[in-house]
Ligand SMILES: *[C@@H]1O[C@H](CO)[C@@H](O)[C@H](O)[C@H]1NC(C)=O
């Protein structure tokens with residue numbers, strides 16, 4: 001009797017084991033890293049990623065916002081999901097989101113409008129507009145990766161985000177439904193993915209310069225393999241990341257430290273010449289002014305006026321020494337050149353190299369022609385930086401054009417940035433991730 005009971009138990013277990021593997025495996029499969037494509041929108045120069053959300057799943061295009069605080073999506077248009085859950089006041093979700101207050105909504109309940117919910121302030125960082133939005137959770141799904149290809153799709157069943165009204169999309173690329181924040185908050189993508197799948201709080205972006213082939217964002221640690229089999233995580237230079245104690249978006253996040261990523265530029269060189277600048281502007285002061293941040297929502301690097309003037313003068317002088325002559329400027333750029341005496345090299349136009357010197361003289365971020373010169377017409381190239389005026393909040397905002405085809409890895413736990421330098425030097429590009437699934 002005992003034996004047969006054991007047999008029954010055994011058969012039941014065996015049966016469970018045989019029936020369950022699909023769902024069991026789904027639950028227990030723990031990805032090492034995740035991957036999503038990033039395209040460059042030709043009209044706005046914004047970088048757009050794609051992720052699936054809701055039940056049933058809907059593919060969403062979202063503007064990638066490196067310093068953004070969280071995911072926000074338009075909930076007023078077409079949000080339909082059986083798994084949408086508003087965050088109830090004083091819940092753990094509200095505290096994770098650092099969401100204050102307790103709100104009611106005086107119309108029929110729908111996603112974005114529920115009673116007894118906490119709210120945050122989603123912001124459109126392209127237009128610097130912000131508003132109130134309900135904190136909520138819904139299913140989110142994304143591809144896992146072994147670093148070389150997309151693998152099996154994985155799901156976060158309760159991914160925290162904020163709803164926003166449709167008007168917050170104004171100024172964003174056509175077809176997008178919100179912004180994907182990768183900032184250093186507990187509910188931005190890197191931290192939510194890291195806690196959902198117990199991997200390192202690391203992520204990497206590799207922006208493509210092409211508007212027709214995708215760049216890539218990885219969540220989790222490397223390898224980050226680009227064709228032809230080049231692991232870009234193997235050749236990174238590291239520099240500390242700094243926290244700005246005051247949010248640069250202080251109008252809507254008062255008293256919070258900034259979610260953005262700052263690095264410590266100590267000086268700037270053009271070729272071997274040091275550019276004379278007011279170094280006070282390079283550090284972040286107690287009010288949060290100054291310093292250097294990395295941004296994916298600025299298409300080009302923005303420099304405080306005195307830095308802009310000093311850098312462009314140095315660049316013009318070095319270019320002149322190479323017989324590269326000025327041409328009339330083409331907005332938004334102030335400094336353009338005839339392409340007549342400019343040779344093409346593997347690293348782009350052969351022009352003076354700009355070096356951002358970091359923690360010491362031996363650690364620098366090199367900006368070669370491919371990242372400095374923008375071809376505005378057949379025979380005119382412009383230096384891809386713009387004048388940010390006097391007293392901007394941040395003295396140097398490194399923009400998208402300067403980041404393209406460089407792999408950047410952000411490590412939140414150690415507060416460190418790894419940067420690859422221009423991948424053309426390694427005979428690959430950010431458009432070379434193999435998006436063919438290997439499952
Ligand atoms: C709403 O969703 C439907 C079905 O997914 C889609 O065809 C339509 O384009 C969407 N409309 C808007 C405004 O996003």
Ligand SMILES: *[C@@H]1O[C@H](CO)[C@@H](O)[C@H](O)[C@H]1NC(C)=O
Nearest residue numbers: 105106107108109113114115
């Ligand atoms: C919120 O509560 C008020 C008052 O009880 C009610 O009139 C309103 O319809 C409710 N709104 C939602 C979205 O449930």
Ligand SMILES: *[C@@H]1O[C@H](CO)[C@@H](O)[C@H](O)[C@H]1NC(C)=O
Nearest residue numbers: 277278279280281290306391
């Ligand atoms: C350098 O910049 C700081 C911060 O804007 C300013 O207070 C200071 O006057 C500047 N120094 C010089 C020499 O211009």
Ligand SMILES: *[C@@H]1O[C@H](CO)[C@@H](O)[C@H](O)[C@H]1NC(C)=O
Nearest residue numbers: 318319320321322323324341
């Ligand atoms: C620049 O042009 C001058 C005059 O045409 C020439 O003598 C000189 O060699 C050129 N310099 C370079 C670096 O090409």
Ligand SMILES: *[C@@H]1O[C@H](CO)[C@@H](O)[C@H](O)[C@H]1NC(C)=O
Nearest residue numbers: 148149227434435436437438
């Ligand atoms: C991309 O990955 C797929 C799946 O592993 C593979 O079959 C294909 O050969 C790869 N493409 C290239 C160009 O290596």
